[in-house]
Amino acid sequence: KIEKDKRELAKQHGMVRREVSGGEIAEEMEKERRTFQLNMCEYLIKVNEIKTKKGIDLLQNHIKHCSSQLNFFQECLNTTAKLKQFTEKLIPELQSMKIRQDEEKKQLCSLRDQLKTVLQLEQKEDPGNKQAGYTMHQLQGNKQYGTERSGTLFKKSDGLRKVWQKRKCTISHGYLTISHSMPNRPPAKLNLLTCQVKLNMDDKKCFDLVSHNRTYRFLAEDEQDCVAWVSVLSNSKEEALNMVFSKAQGGGESSQQELTQAIIQEVRGMPGNRECCDCSAPDPTWLSINLGILICIECSGIHREMGVHLSRIQSLSLDKLATSELLLARNISNSGFNSIMEANLPSFSLKPTVHSDMAFRKKFIISKYVEKKYAKRQPAAPCSSLPEAVKDKDIFSLLQAYAENVDLSEPVLAPLQEPGETILHLAVLLADRTSLHIVDFLVQNSRSLAKQTAEGNTPLHYCCSHNKPECLKLLLKAKANITITNEAGETALDVARRMRHPLCEELLLQAQNNQFNPNVHVEYEWWLGQDDMHESDEDLDEKVRS
Structure with a gap:
C-alpha cells in the first residue's frame, strides 16, 4: 500500500519512480512503528498524570482540608465547653431573677386590679365625691373617745343586693374585728395600719373604711355615734402606728416575743386548730413543729413516744417558742393536714374522741403517722x-x-x-x-x-x-x-x-463554737390579720343558701 501511494504521488508530479526495494520498505515500516510507540508512550504518560491528579493528589489535598476543619472544630469545642460552664452558672441566677420579677409583676398587677376595683366601686356608690380610695390627709380623731370600742354597726354587703347587715364590731390594739353572719365562722380582722377612714359627705351617719382590697361602708345609729366610731378608729390607728415606730427605734427581744405571740394567736384561729388534730378535743395547746398541727396533751404524749423523727412536740403556753418553730403551723393547719392524712379514713368511729382511752388513741395515731394508713393516694407518682x-x-x-x-x-x-x-x-x-x-x-x-x-x-x-x-x-x-x-x-x-x-x-x-441558739427567729412574711379577708359576708350568705 505504501508503495502504491508513492507511485501515485510521483505520477501526479510527473516523476517516474523506480521499483522500491524490500530494505526501504522495512526501514519505512520500522520508522512508522517507532513513531507509533512514541505517541503511545506520550498518551500513557498523560493518562497516568490524569489518574494521579484524580487519585493521590486529590486525597492528599482532601486530608489537608479535613485536618484544618478538625482543628477549627476542636477550637470551637473548647470554646463551647468554657461557654457551658458560664451558662450553667448563669442559668440559676437568671431563673431566680425571673421568678422574683414574675412574683413582683404578679403582686403589682393584683394590687393594680384591686385599686381599679375600689376606684370603680367608689365612683358608682358616690359619684359626687371625687376623692376615692386613700388620701394623703388622715382624719384626726377626738381623743376623748379613746382607742377601744365595742358595739353594733350596719355594714353594706358587697353583693348585687347591697343590703345593710347588722354586725358586732370591736376596735382594739389597732385592729377592727367584724363578726360574720354565721356564728361558727371566725370574725374578720382588719389591720387599721393598712386602712383609711373616710367620712361620707352625703350621709352624716355613714363612714367608709378603705382596706388594701376592699371598701367597707358602715352605718351608725346616729350622727354622734358615727363621730365616736370614726374617732376611735383614727385614735387606734394612731396608737398602733406609734407602737410600730417605738419598736423600730428600741426593738429587740420584747418585740420578737410580741411577734411570736401574735403568730400563735393567728395559728390558733386557723381552720381546724380549735380542736385537736387527732381526737378533736377543744383548745389544743401542743404543737408538732415538723408537721404544723395542734394536738391535746393526751395525744402529745403518744407523739413523744413515736420519736422526734416523726413528730417534734412543743407547748404553745409552757415553752418559749421562736418564730422559726411556727413556720409550718402558720401554713398547714389541722384541717389542711387531715385533708391529706385522713382522706381515706373509712369511718369516723375509728378516730378517737375526747373520752377515748390511751390504747385506742395510740392505735389510731400509729396507723395515721407511722403506717400512714388513711392518707390520700395519688394515681400518678x-x-x-x-x-x-x-x-x-x-x-x-x-x-x-x-x-x-x-x-x-x-x-x-x-x-x-x-x-x-x-x-x-x-x-x-x-x-x-x-x-x-x-x-x-x-x-x-x-x-x-x-x-x-x-x-x-x-x-x-x-x-x-x-x-x-x-x-x-x-x-x-x-x-x-x-x-x-x-x-x-x-x-x-x-x-x-x-x-x-x-x-x-x-x-x-x-x-x-457551740454558741448557736436553736431558739432562733427568722425574717418571714407572716401576713398577720389577713386570713379572713378573702370572703365577704355576701359570699358566705350565698354559700349558706346554696
Missing part, C-alpha cells in the same frame, strides 16, 4: 411534680409526697445548678421571705441535710454560696453537719468567707 411544688411554694404537694412515703432525699431529674441536687437544694436556691416554710418542711422531714451534689455541695454550701442566712438558720437549728467538704475541699464556712457573706459566716462560727 408525685416525684416529677416536686420541683414545681417548690417553685410554686405548694406545701400541700410536699405533704402529699410525705404521706405517700416518697423519698424526698433523691436527686431531682432537672437540677438548676449542679447534678445531684435534691429538693432541699432547689428550695434553698429559690428561697425568699415568702417560702421559708417550704425549706423548713424539707429540712425537718426529707432527711437530706447531708446530701451532696456531684461537686460535693450540701444544702449548707448552697446557703453560703447564695447568701441565704435565713435558710442557714433552719439548717443549723436541725443540726446539719458543718464539717462536710465539697470536691474543692471547702466547708460551708470556707465558702461563706470566699463569697464574703458575713451573716452566713457569723452563724457558722457560732455553730462551730
Whole structure:
C-alpha cells in the first residue's frame, strides 16, 4: 500500500519512480512503528498524570482540608465547653431573677386590679365625691373617745343586693374585728395600719373604711355615734402606728416575743386548730413543729413516744417558742393536714374522741403517722411534680409526697445548678421571705441535710454560696453537719468567707463554737390579720343558701 501511494504521488508530479526495494520498505515500516510507540508512550504518560491528579493528589489535598476543619472544630469545642460552664452558672441566677420579677409583676398587677376595683366601686356608690380610695390627709380623731370600742354597726354587703347587715364590731390594739353572719365562722380582722377612714359627705351617719382590697361602708345609729366610731378608729390607728415606730427605734427581744405571740394567736384561729388534730378535743395547746398541727396533751404524749423523727412536740403556753418553730403551723393547719392524712379514713368511729382511752388513741395515731394508713393516694407518682411544688411554694404537694412515703432525699431529674441536687437544694436556691416554710418542711422531714451534689455541695454550701442566712438558720437549728467538704475541699464556712457573706459566716462560727441558739427567729412574711379577708359576708350568705 505504501508503495502504491508513492507511485501515485510521483505520477501526479510527473516523476517516474523506480521499483522500491524490500530494505526501504522495512526501514519505512520500522520508522512508522517507532513513531507509533512514541505517541503511545506520550498518551500513557498523560493518562497516568490524569489518574494521579484524580487519585493521590486529590486525597492528599482532601486530608489537608479535613485536618484544618478538625482543628477549627476542636477550637470551637473548647470554646463551647468554657461557654457551658458560664451558662450553667448563669442559668440559676437568671431563673431566680425571673421568678422574683414574675412574683413582683404578679403582686403589682393584683394590687393594680384591686385599686381599679375600689376606684370603680367608689365612683358608682358616690359619684359626687371625687376623692376615692386613700388620701394623703388622715382624719384626726377626738381623743376623748379613746382607742377601744365595742358595739353594733350596719355594714353594706358587697353583693348585687347591697343590703345593710347588722354586725358586732370591736376596735382594739389597732385592729377592727367584724363578726360574720354565721356564728361558727371566725370574725374578720382588719389591720387599721393598712386602712383609711373616710367620712361620707352625703350621709352624716355613714363612714367608709378603705382596706388594701376592699371598701367597707358602715352605718351608725346616729350622727354622734358615727363621730365616736370614726374617732376611735383614727385614735387606734394612731396608737398602733406609734407602737410600730417605738419598736423600730428600741426593738429587740420584747418585740420578737410580741411577734411570736401574735403568730400563735393567728395559728390558733386557723381552720381546724380549735380542736385537736387527732381526737378533736377543744383548745389544743401542743404543737408538732415538723408537721404544723395542734394536738391535746393526751395525744402529745403518744407523739413523744413515736420519736422526734416523726413528730417534734412543743407547748404553745409552757415553752418559749421562736418564730422559726411556727413556720409550718402558720401554713398547714389541722384541717389542711387531715385533708391529706385522713382522706381515706373509712369511718369516723375509728378516730378517737375526747373520752377515748390511751390504747385506742395510740392505735389510731400509729396507723395515721407511722403506717400512714388513711392518707390520700395519688394515681400518678408525685416525684416529677416536686420541683414545681417548690417553685410554686405548694406545701400541700410536699405533704402529699410525705404521706405517700416518697423519698424526698433523691436527686431531682432537672437540677438548676449542679447534678445531684435534691429538693432541699432547689428550695434553698429559690428561697425568699415568702417560702421559708417550704425549706423548713424539707429540712425537718426529707432527711437530706447531708446530701451532696456531684461537686460535693450540701444544702449548707448552697446557703453560703447564695447568701441565704435565713435558710442557714433552719439548717443549723436541725443540726446539719458543718464539717462536710465539697470536691474543692471547702466547708460551708470556707465558702461563706470566699463569697464574703458575713451573716452566713457569723452563724457558722457560732455553730462551730457551740454558741448557736436553736431558739432562733427568722425574717418571714407572716401576713398577720389577713386570713379572713378573702370572703365577704355576701359570699358566705350565698354559700349558706346554696
